[in-house]
Amino acid sequence: MESLLAAAHLQPVAFSPAPLSSSTSSSRSSSVVRGACRGSHAVRCAYAKDAILYALEHDEMFNSDEVIQWESGKNINTIAAAQGISIRRRCRPRYPSEGTGDDKAVPRHILEQIVWDKEVEVSQRKAKKPLRDVMESSEHAPPVRDFIGALTTAYVRNSVPALIAEIKKASPSRGVLRENFNPVEIAQAYEENGAACISILTDERHFQGSYEHLETVRNSGVKLPILCKEFIIDSWQIYYARSKGADAILLIAAVLPDLDLKYMVRVCNNLGMTALVEVHDERELDRVLKIDGVKLIGINNRNLETFVVDTLNTRMLMEKRGDDIREKGILVVGESGLFTAEDVAYVHRAGVSSILVGESLMKAEDPGRAIAGLFGKELLH
Numbered sequence: 001m002e003s004l005l006a007a008a009h010l011q012p013v014a015f016s017p018a019p020l021s022s023s024t025s026s027s028r029s030s031s032v033v034r035g036a037c038r039g040s041h042a043v044r045c046a047y048a049k050d051a052i053l054y055a056l057e058h059d060e061m062f063n064s065d066e067v068i069q070w071e072s073g074k075n076i077n078t079i080a081a082a083q084g085i086s087i088r089r090r091c092r093p094r095y096p097s098e099g100t101g102d103d104k105a106v107p108r109h110i111l112e113q114i115v116w117d118k119e120v121e122v123s124q125r126k127a128k129k130p131l132r133d134v135m136e137s138s139e140h141a142p143p144v145r146d147f148i149g150a151l152t153t154a155y156v157r158n159s160v161p162a163l164i165a166e167i168k169k170a171s172p173s174r175g176v177l178r179e180n181f182n183p184v185e186i187a188q189a190y191e192e193n194g195a196a197c198i199s200i201l202t203d204e205r206h207f208q209g210s211y212e213h214l215e216t217v218r219n220s221g222v223k224l225p226i227l228c229k230e231f232i233i234d235s236w237q238i239y240y241a242r243s244k245g246a247d248a249i250l251l252i253a254a255v256l257p258d259l260d261l262k263y264m265v266r267v268c269n270n271l272g273m274t275a276l277v278e279v280h281d282e283r284e285l286d287r288v289l290k291i292d293g294v295k296l297i298g299i300n301n302r303n304l305e306t307f308v309v310d311t312l313n314t315r316m317l318m319e320k321r322g323d324d325i326r327e328k329g330i331l332v333v334g335e336s337g338l339f340t341a342e343d344v345a346y347v348h349r350a351g352v353s354s355i356l357v358g359e360s361l362m363k364a365e366d367p368g369r370a371i372a373g374l375f376g377k378e379l380l381h
């Protein structure tokens with residue numbers, strides 16, 4: 001404890017990533033110290049000891065957004081807004097001595113609602129399984145499968161965009177998509193019909209998904225790499241997804257400020273996973289193109305705040321930034337609102353080499369057979 005308190009005075013602490021392999025006592029100490037570094041200078045000094053005690057007691061690691069708050073003295077929502085992010089974080093109290101200040105706030109749209117619900121969910125999950133335990137479980141997970149490799153091979157094999165086929169029971173925009181829902185049967189059908197990868201929704205509250213779906217599909221004998229489709233707001237979730245067998249994870253630029261994105265991409269890469277970084281507009285795409293280590297970008301045709309879907313979005317962004325993307329060797333996934341072979345050909349012409357499809361497959365009587373309909377031919381696998 002002495003050394004922790006001493007270390008807490010060696011401020012400012014530059015941002016450094018959290019421990020990536022295991023939670024040793026020294027790595028734990030450093031995260032605790034970073035956790036202590038919050039608020040204005042005065043607040044920081046007054047709370048340093050409290051914060052360390054609190055962090056030790058709760059075994060909690062703080063995320064980069066909190067470090068930026070401390071470093072800049074600005075609230076995370078102010079920082080995020082300056083980057084064009086409209087999602088406000090709920091700012092729950094960290095220390096017993098803090099108040100929330102925005103108890104009466106109401107979410108402005110569905111994405112903000114989802115993120116706020118997610119903050120509650122994640123803090124409950126973390127309380128049950130602290131970071132060091134989840135990191136340890138992730139070390140015993142089944143080996144990571146090569147998500148990007150699977151996309152590239154499928155693209156070369158079929159000369160049409162590689163398919164990431166989604167398993168999604170419901171969505172906030174469309175309600176329940178499929179009553180007869182057996183994730184393993186659907187995954188097997190996707191595999192038999194030439195999908196390159198599988199995406200599985202794990203959010204329970206808004207999509208009726210679960211990590212159990214992911215885990216059972218991963219242990220079912222299906223060989224395709226799996227994307228964990230989540231609303232990631234905390235690196236804890238990445239380790240958790242890995243511990244359940246995920247090979248790739250979604251990071252949404254509309255939700256995560258730059259430093260969180262950078263940090264989380266790095267966590268994914270260090271775990272051998274693929275980060276699919278999702279953008280919806282030019283500003284988000286430009287932010288993401290500045291981040292080192294991004295290998296896969298998803299262009300979402302759906303605006304997550306309004307649900308409006310327009311495939312023109314993929315074309316427009318590829319026209320504007322396609323050269324830059326190709327130069328960096330980044331692969332692009334066209335996401336959402338793809339129902340017909342014409343839709344797929346359209347985004348293919350726009351320059352994408354992979355697509356992510358959920359609704360049109362989930363609504364089909366036979367989701368496996370529906371794949372051929374999407375491409376106008378059977379896929380080889």
Ligand SMILES: O=P(O)(O)OC[C@@H](O)[C@@H](O)c1c[nH]c2ccccc12
Nearest residue numbers: 300335336337338356357358359360
């Ligand atoms: O069902 P669709 O329109 O084919 O879309 C699939 C996928 O793109 C969509 O589920 C999605 C894209 N980005 C997301 C972020 C969170 C939840 C879901 C999504």
